Amino acid sequence: MGNRLSKIVTRTGDDGTTGLGDGSRVAKDCDRVEAVGSVDEANSSIGVVLAVASVPDDIRDCLVDVQHDLFELGGELCIPGHSAIDQAYIERLEADVERFNDDLPPLKDFILPGGGEAAAACHLARTVVRRAERRTITLAGSESLRPEVIRYLNRLSDLLFIIARVLSRVEAGQEVLWKRDR
Numbered sequence: 001m002g003n004r005l006s007k008i009v010t011r012t013g014d015d016g017t018t019g020l021g022d023g024s025r026v027a028k029d030c031d032r033v034e035a036v037g038s039v040d041e042a043n044s045s046i047g048v049v050l051a052v053a054s055v056p057d058d059i060r061d062c063l064v065d066v067q068h069d070l071f072e073l074g075g076e077l078c079i080p081g082h083s084a085i086d087q088a089y090i091e092r093l094e095a096d097v098e099r100f101n102d103d104l105p106p107l108k109d110f111i112l113p114g115g116g117e118a119a120a121a122c123h124l125a126r127t128v129v130r131r132a133e134r135r136t137i138t139l140a141g142s143e144s145l146r147p148e149v150i151r152y153l154n155r156l157s158d159l160l161f162i163i164a165r166v167l168s169r170v171e172a173g174q175e176v177l178w179k180r181d182r
Helices: 031-050 057-078 087-101 117-142 147-172
Strands: 017-019 025-027
Touching (some): 031 057, 031 147, 057 087, 057 147, 087 147, 117 147
Antiparallel strands (some): 017 025
């Protein structure tokens, strides 16, 4: 393991810059920091899902793995040129999507975010992941970035949608469907 944070208040960011993993300093609002920050928010929002007691063990295990992945992905974004996320991560997400989707009925209507505390938190996490994906795409427009990072975030939002559907059934017995002319 590399350096440990022993001092949290450093004052080095008081000038509006932050340090990247390679030691360089950049503006706190640059595209790379926006992407890293959005991935961090996504990880934290998944932590909120995990804080709900009604999350089944198989979903809990899956989401803890995802949190570790997101830490790796954030590291890849924080260190220009570093590689951490590969195709195996994406394939695992795809397998999880299939596994959790197997017992769900086909979708015929749009679903409103909600359906219980964990399901609603999962829908929120999904939207935060979508933002992280957008910020990462913005970064890829100006800097070199491996496509696996964007693919991972795209698959993760799919997985969180499916997990939210499962959690709605666990918590409330059903999903909240959108009704156009309500």
